[in-house]
Amino acid sequence: MFVVSSEDMKQIDKRAIEKYKIPGIILMENAAFAVLEEIEKLKPRNVTIVCGIGNNGGDGFALARLLLNKNYEVDVFCFPDKTKVKGDAKVNLDILINMGLEIKSDLEKLREKVKSSDLVVDAVLGTGISGEVRDDIKKVIDVINDANKILSVDIPSGISSDDGKCLGKCVFADITVTFECLKFGHILGEGREASGKVLVKKIGIPKECIKEQNIKTLTNDDGYPMYLIKRRRIDTNKGNYGKVFIIGGNYKMSGAVILALKSALRSGAGLVYGVFPRSIMDRVGALVPEAVYIPCDEKNGYIFIDEANLNIILDKADAIAFGVGLGNYDELFVTLKEILKRYDKNLVIDADGINILSKDVSILKNSKANVLLTPHPAEMARLTGLCVEFINKNRVEVAKKFAKEYRCIVLLKGASTVVTDGENVYINTTGNPGMATAGSGDVLTGLIVSLLGQGYNLFDSAVLGAYIHGLAGDKAYETYGYGLVAHDILNNFGFFIR
Numbered sequence: 150m151f152v153v154s155s156e157d158m159k160q161i162d163k164r165a166i167e168k169y170k171i172p173g174i175i176l177m178e179n180a181a182f183a184v185l186e187e188i189e190k191l192k193p194r195n196v197t198i199v200c201g202i203g204n205n206g207g208d209g210f211a212l213a214r215l216l217l218n219k220n221y222e223v224d225v226f227c228f229p230d231k232t233k234v235k236g237d238a239k240v241n242l243d244i245l246i247n248m249g250l251e252i253k254s255d256l257e258k259l260r261e262k263v264k265s266s267d268l269v270v271d272a273v274l275g276t277g278i279s280g281e282v283r284d285d286i287k288k289v290i291d292v293i294n295d296a297n298k299i300l301s302v303d304i305p306s307g308i309s310s311d312d313g314k315c316l317g318k319c320v321f322a323d324i325t326v327t328f329e330c331l332k333f334g335h336i337l338g339e340g341r342e343a344s345g346k347v348l349v350k351k352i353g354i355p356k357e358c359i360k361e362q363n364i365k366t367l368t369n370d371d372g373y374p375m376y377l378i379k380r381r382r383i384d385t386n387k388g389n390y391g392k393v394f395i396i397g398g399n400y401k402m403s404g405a406v407i408l409a410l411k412s413a414l415r416s417g418a419g420l421v422y423g424v425f426p427r428s429i430m431d432r433v434g435a436l437v438p439e440a441v442y443i444p445c446d447e448k449n450g451y452i453f454i455d456e457a458n459l460n461i462i463l464d465k466a467d468a469i470a471f472g473v474g475l476g477n478y479d480e481l482f483v484t485l486k487e488i489l490k491r492y493d494k495n496l497v498i499d500a501d502g503i504n505i506l507s508k509d510v511s512i513l514k515n516s517k518a519n520v521l522l523t524p525h526p527a528e529m530a531r532l533t534g535l536c537v538e539f540i541n542k543n544r545v546e547v548a549k550k551f552a553k554e555y556r557c558i559v560l561l562k563g564a565s566t567v568v569t570d571g572e573n574v575y576i577n578t579t580g581n582p583g584m585a586t587a588g589s590g591d592v593l594t595g596l597i598v599s600l601l602g603q604g605y606n607l608f609d610s611a612v613l614g615a616y617i618h619g620l621a622g623d624k625a626y627e628t629y630g631y632g633l634v635a636h637d638i639l640n641n642f643g644f645f646i647r
């Protein structure tokens with residue numbers, strides 16, 4: 150499913166109205182019907198609709214008429230002042246007035262009504278919000294938030310459609326009914342929580358209008374990305390599903406590489422090789438008997454990959470993951486540099502691999518390998534010098550800029566993981582806060598490198614990885630709640646891939 154900004158949506162609406170000659174008032178009517186359909190499922194006895202003075206409010210006025218015609222008890226408020234309503238919204242406002250309905254603008258009356266209403270509809274601000282919410286509207290939002298149940302029209306008032314930022318104050322909806330496309334604000338930042346359950350409804354915009362906008366951002370829905378998964382031919386063997394190499398582990402940390410190896414096996418890689426320091430061989434061998442091992446020399450407990458082993462890796466690997474539990478040791482920078490210089494297939498750099506890379510990110514620019522970086526926000530901060538708070542508030546832009554500048558693919562982890570090659574963007578919405586647990590990232594790396602080995606390209610592997618990892622985490626959450634551990638996630642991979 151496409152994800153659009155407010156400007157994209159404005160252009161799509163404009164194209165529908167000016168080029169394809171659909172009158173805006175028809176779109177408004179269809180939007181109102183789309184909201185009506187959801188309200189009827191909720192079976193409220195009485196509904197309070199709070200409208201602004203723009204077209205979002207216009208949707209609210211049209212909805213009020215549809216509900217009144219169906220004999221619902223309806224109260225309509227307009228803030229700051231109904232005399233400022235214009236255009237299509239005014240047409241719908243005037244119809245209500247002609248029907249004899251009183252449109253109130255009294256905050257105290259709204260406060261009373263909100264308490265006794267089964268449902269409050271928030272049609273104050275939509276995609277047309279600009280700047281911080283003005284003080285008078287902040288008060289209205291506070292009152293709306295006291296409601297028993299809230300349905301927001303298009304987007305919760307106060308949330309920016311472009312990045313999900315709360316612009317000073319926002320409605321926290323139970324349900325949001327939006328039109329034609331998802332907006333960034335529904336799945337990023339505070340907007341994700343504020344939107345509640347989001348329903349995307351068609352309102353009659355010709356599909357060409359969306360196509361012509363050339364949208365580059367997708368999220369999981371309509372079968373994407375799972376339809377990328379290829380069925381296996383019957384007459385195949387392990388050689389068809391990749392030799393994947395996972396380079397990781399140090400004397401203090403064997404768990405990360407063990408989890409990544411198990412994860413690669415559980416997600417279907419043909420042959421999984423573990424490259425780790427010799428001192429953890431017994432543990433890895435005991436816990437992952439299905440893997441092949443390349444135990445390496447050690448320097449101060451950290452891995453030292455000599456030329457002979459490096460040649461084996463570079464020669465054999467269909468895909469490499471570098472970094473899980475590796476430790477950040479100066480000489481490993483030299484190893485990473487060599488791999489980037491000599492390896493010409495797909496390379497995932499994760500965890501300590503990213504910390505090692507942060508010493509001099511410019512080595513990416515001369516890379517022969519196709520690189521995917523999978524940082525969490527703190528690792529992204531090390532790569533870019535930006536602070537974590539800024540990164541989290543600007544996830545898409547930060548990841549895009551980095552991917553473009555260093556010609557790699559970035560998978561920026563966290564709630565709403567972002568995958569981008571600098572132009573195309575995927576925003577993932579599977580997963581849950583139970584996955585904020587040690588080792589959860591290591592199993593993602595194992596999953597992605599496994600997909601690469603099986604022949605998916607770098608972008609698709611990252612997208613599928615983020616999606617399946619989140620789904621598997623959601624299934625684990627059903628059983629273990631916040632007590633879920635990384636093993637529970639990887640044990641579900643096979644289920645979803647099947």
Ligand SMILES: NC(=O)C1=CN([C@@H]2O[C@H](COP(=O)(O)OP(=O)(O)OC[C@H]3O[C@@H](n4cnc5c(N)ncnc54)[C@H](OP(=O)(O)O)[C@@H]3O)[C@@H](O)[C@H]2O)[C@@H](O)CC1
Nearest residue numbers: 162176177203204205274275276277278279281282283303
């Ligand atoms: N176009 C179409 O075809 C269709 C559009 N549709 C609907 O239209 C919505 C977009 O409508 P829109 O563009 O009129 O903007 P909208 O969200 O109502 O907000 C503008 C109003 O808010 C005010 N305001 C702004 N910033 C503010 C702030 N910080 N703090 C306080 N107030 C602020 C601003 O006031 P002003 O600054 O002008 O005084 C202005 O009055 C869209 O979300 C969807 O629901 C559907 O009907 C389907 C067809």
Ligand SMILES: Nc1ncnc2c1ncn2[C@@H]1O[C@H](COP(=O)(O)OP(=O)(O)O)[C@@H](O)[C@H]1O
Nearest residue numbers: 562563564580581582584585587588589590591
């Ligand atoms: N709130 C959340 N919602 C969805 N996914 C999450 C959430 N918190 C963490 N995750 C996912 O869990 C993984 C954590 O990775 P990471 O921080 O690298 O863990 P570790 O380094 O311990 O392995 C990432 O894939 C991240 O997207």
Ligand SMILES: [K+]
Nearest residue numbers: 271274304306
């Ligand atoms: K709204």
